[in-house]
Amino acid sequence: MxxxxxxxxxxxxxxxxxxxxxxxxxxxxxxxxxxxxxxxxxxxxxxxxxxxxxxxxxxxxxxxSVGAMVIEQPRNSTEQWLVETVRRHAKQAKIGMPEVAIFNSPEMNAFATGANKNNALVAVSSGLLNNMTKDEAEAVIGHEVSHIANGxxxxxxxxxxxxxxxxxxxxxxxxxxxxxxxxxxxxxxxxxxxxxxxxxxxxxxxxxxxxxxxxxxxxxxxxxxxxxxxxxxxxxxxxxxxxxxxxxxxxxxxxxxxxxxxxxxxxxxxxxxxxxxxxxxxxxxxxxx
Structure with a gap:
């Protein structure tokens, strides 16, 4: 949204x-x-x-606007998992590796944006990471990567x-x-x-x-x-x-x-x-x- x-x-x-x-x-x-x-x-x-x-x-x-913090270097296992999941989906979708960010919000939400397929951003809320299972969160990330791949x-x-x-x-x-x-x-x-x-x-x-x-x-x-x-x-x-x-x-x-x-x-x-x-x-x- x-x-x-x-x-x-x-x-x-x-x-x-x-x-x-x-x-x-x-x-x-x-x-x-x-x-x-x-x-x-x-x-x-x-x-x-x-x-x-x-x-x-x-x-x-x-x-x-959402205070998203780009993960330059994963600081914990959650950030490591998020970066690797985005990387794996991006490779499957045949796009460049997007920037990965987390924004602090109790809502379960995520978005992708960017000017082209090889210079995009995938951002995930803390609420989504805390309230979804890994399978569910991975599907949401796949949804956002698909937005990028679909242009x-x-x-x-x-x-x-x-x-x-x-x-x-x-x-x-x-x-x-x-x-x-x-x-x-x-x-x-x-x-x-x-x-x-x-x-x-x-x-x-x-x-x-x-x-x-x-x-x-x-x-x-x-x-x-x-x-x-x-x-x-x-x-x-x-x-x-x-x-x-x-x-x-x-x-x-x-x-x-x-x-x-x-x-x-x-x-x-x-x-x-x-x-x-x-x-x-x-x-x-x-x-x-």
Whole structure:
């Protein structure tokens, strides 16, 4: 969960920053921001730029956001086992050895992130190591290594780049329509001023950004089933199913709770924004595979 939420939040922040920069560039150099052809090109450049900057920053942000400590030299048998398990799975999955980290949290959780298959990070919570059996923890690690091997972060980055492009483009098109409608009804012929126009663009980008996050979350949910299958392949189907059953004991994570605090608890909106399918569906998919 963490890797996708962090990626989406970082991407939104970077995209909004780049969008403001793009507006300034348009204003300073007198570029017609409402010309659809040029606007689409610029939206594409800044949209994909924001997504790839988020990807390149993903390891750095992930480590600092959860306080993950990279294991440079194992200090005990648990850290030794964790490093060797990641190494074995990485070799099976034919990827480079990822960085391995532990973060202090009572939740049973883990994530993988990174810009490419040979420069990734696998982080595991202390709660997972303390509350899962070794077979279950190994299956979770296999799941995360499978995310790396499947290139999921790069895939989601490309998808995010596409939706970013449309967010930037549509926000300005709609703002232009509003500006033209205001001008036609204004006897003075003024229409929206520069500040009002950019304020509308900013609000529209926030709203369209939420809708875009739903699209990315839908793709993320699909990728989870593949990662579960990968975890089962690297360990066993029973171990992966047992790990998912164990995760149901700590299904309400603090990270999810912070999102729900904004008033989206319950109902279909939570499902649309969820980056992971329900655990029961994931278990059933494994059972039928």
């Amino acid at each position: 963490q890797r996708i939420i962090l990626f989406l939040v970082t991407n939104l922040a970077v995209m909004l920053t780049l969008s403001i920069a793009m507006s300034v560039i348009f204003s300073v150099f007198g570029i017609n921001a409402r010309g659809y052809g040029g606007l689409l090109v610029m939206a594409c450049v800044f949209g994909f730029g924001g997504a790839f900057i988020s990807l390149l920053m993903s390891k750095w942000i992930a480590k600092r 999921d972060m790069v895939t989601l980055t490309l998808i995010q780049g596409v939706v970013n492009t449309f967010v930037i483009f549509l926000a300005r098109v709609v703002a232009g329509i509003i500006s033209n409608a205001t001008r036609s009804n204004d006897q003075q012929g003024g229409g929206l001023g520069g500040f009002a126009y950019f304020a509308i663009v900013f609000v529209l980008e926030m709203l369209f950004g939420i809708l875009a996050s739903m699209v990315v979350a839908w793709f993320s949910r699909k990728r989870e089933f593949r990662a579960d299958a990968g975890g089962a392949y690297l360990t066993s189907k029973q171990a992966m199913m047992s790990a998912l059953e164990r995760l149901k004991q700590s299904h309400e994570s603090r990270l999810e709770g912070s999102i729900m605090a904004f008033g989206i608890k319950g109902g279909k909106l939570v499902n649309l924004l969820s980056t992971h399918p329900p655990l029961d569906k994931r278990i059933e998919a494994l059972r039928q595979s």
